[in-house]
Amino acid sequence: xxxxxxxxxxxxxxxxxxxxxxxxxxxxxxxxxxxxxxxxxxxxxxxxxxxxxxxxxxxxxxxxxxxxxxxxxxxxxxxxxxxxxxxxxxxxxxxxxxxxxxxxxxxxxxxxxxxxxxxxxxxxxxxxxxxxxxxxxxxxx
Amino acid sequence: xxxxxxxxxxxxxxxxxxxxxxxxxxxxxxxxxxxxxxxxxxxxxxxxxxxxxxxxxxxxxxxxxxxxxxxxxxxxxxxxxxxxxxxxxxxxxxxxxxxxxxxxxxxxxxxxxxxxxxxxxxxxxxxxxxxxxxxxxxxxxxxxxxxxxxxxxxxxxxxxxxxxxxxxxxxxxxxxxxxxxxxxxxxxxxxxxxxxxxxxxxxxxxxxxxxxxxxxxxxxxxxxxxxxxxxxxxxxxxxxxxxxxxxxxxxxxxxxxxxxxxxxxxx
Numbered sequence: 001x002x003x004x005x006x007x008x009x010x011x012x013x014x015x016x017x018x019x020x021x022x023x024x025x026x027x028x029x030x031x032x033x034x035x036x037x038x039x040x041x042x043x044x045x046x047x048x049x050x051x052x053x054x055x056x057x058x059x060x061x062x063x064x065x066x067x068x069x070x071x072x073x074x075x076x077x078x079x080x081x082x083x084x085x086x087x088x089x090x091x092x093x094x095x096x097x098x099x100x101x102x103x104x105x106x107x108x109x110x111x112x113x114x115x116x117x118x119x120x121x122x123x124x125x126x127x128x129x130x131x132x133x134x135x136x137x138x139x140x141x
Numbered sequence: 142x143x144x145x146x147x148x149x150x151x152x153x154x155x156x157x158x159x160x161x162x163x164x165x166x167x168x169x170x171x172x173x174x175x176x177x178x179x180x181x182x183x184x185x186x187x188x189x190x191x192x193x194x195x196x197x198x199x200x201x202x203x204x205x206x207x208x209x210x211x212x213x214x215x216x217x218x219x220x221x222x223x224x225x226x227x228x229x230x231x232x233x234x235x236x237x238x239x240x241x242x243x244x245x246x247x248x249x250x251x252x253x254x255x256x257x258x259x260x261x262x263x264x265x266x267x268x269x270x271x272x273x274x275x276x277x278x279x280x281x282x283x284x285x286x287x288x289x290x291x292x293x294x295x296x297x298x299x300x301x302x303x304x305x306x307x308x309x310x311x312x313x314x315x316x317x318x319x320x321x322x323x324x325x326x327x328x329x330x331x332x333x334x335x336x337x338x339x340x341x342x343x344x345x346x347x348x349x350x351x352x353x354x355x356x357x358x359x360x361x362x363x364x365x366x367x368x369x370x371x372x373x374x375x376x377x378x379x380x381x382x383x384x385x386x387x388x389x390x391x392x393x394x395x396x397x398x399x400x401x402x403x404x405x406x407x408x
Contacts, residue, residue, distance in 0.1 A: 019190035057187075062167040070156055070157050110337065
């Protein structure tokens with residue numbers, strides 16, 4: 001996933017989430033995908049800008065989602081040699097955790113149902129759309 | 142090798158510091174104009190999406206009888222909530238004779254002042270409104286002037302958007318009293334505490350009698366107007382020998398059906 005695609009998805013889903021969909025949903029999946037697929041420098045810029053988009057559109061305090069995204073990105077990058085992140089189950093758990101953390105930090109509530117949904121969605125993405133490029137990188141099938 | 146591994150993390154630190162700076166500035170209200178400018182573009186879209194969702198969900202419910210019944214039950218519950226609020230208010234008037242004279246013939250005191258707000262969306266335990274009136278923090282929000290059902294309190298104002306902390310929010314604590322649903326007599330006092338997605342009635346002495354269906358109303362403490370209906374007692378939990386009992390609170394308002402609400406600007 002390119003940084004531009006991440007930003008586009010951030011804009012679309014920040015508008016949809018809360019008004020049409022649950023307030024948190026896809027962020028866990030797209031954060032994981034951009035960190036694994038884009039070069040780290042681009043990924044961090046995308047995470048910062050994506051977080052700002054989410055906060056602006058959802059009228060949250062600016063910087064809060066960027067902090068969650070960046071810290072999640074750093075953690076994923078640091079763990080990618082230790083954890084088999086290209087495995088669908090592991091990726092699903094990580095995506096669900098990122099979503100859960102954002103729900104707690106931004107909306108002060110653990111939103112389990114959307115987090116489980118994004119976990120399953122990530123598993124499906126990793127099973128059918130993305131293929132492992134190496135032990136720590138992925139590419140579009 | 143070492144440089145290429147270190148540099149992305151140092152970049153991450155720079156962005157983290159930027160994010161912290163933005164958070165700090167926005168917390169102090171410095172970036173309100175940025176929010177206002179963005180809301181001018183996004184609020185109509187979000188409002189449209191929210192209404193579209195409501196329109197999509199409503200016709201679907203017509204296809205099943207159970208959904209019709211649910212709709213009927215919902216209507217009756219709303220009517221019941223409105224009547225219960227009026228009953229509670231009348232009982233409160235009986236307790237205070239002076240107040241009764243002032244309030245006779247109206248549902249809420251005529252001295253109260255209101256400002257309207259339109260519902261944009263509901264996110265988790267927060268209601269997002271848009272209003273030309275900029276309320277102060279902790280201003281109470283009710284559904285209609287007539288029935289006086291408590292919705293929540295103002296948490297944050299960003300531009301024209303106002304975030305309302307619902308009673309189910311984990312940081313919400315509202316002093317309440319409990320009245321019998323039939324006689325309207327005061328049964329107990331306690332605190333309505335948000336538990337994230339649900340609200341619980343706590344700090345009710347076990348010696349006080351509460352039962353399912355009793356009315357939970359604001360006590361008038363903590364800056365919230367008194368005798369506003371918060372919800373109903375549901376599922377009372379008592380532990381033998383314990384000093385306190387608690388109960389689940391069933392909300393008196395269906396947030397999905399709200400279009401407009403009112404800030405109680407003066408009471």
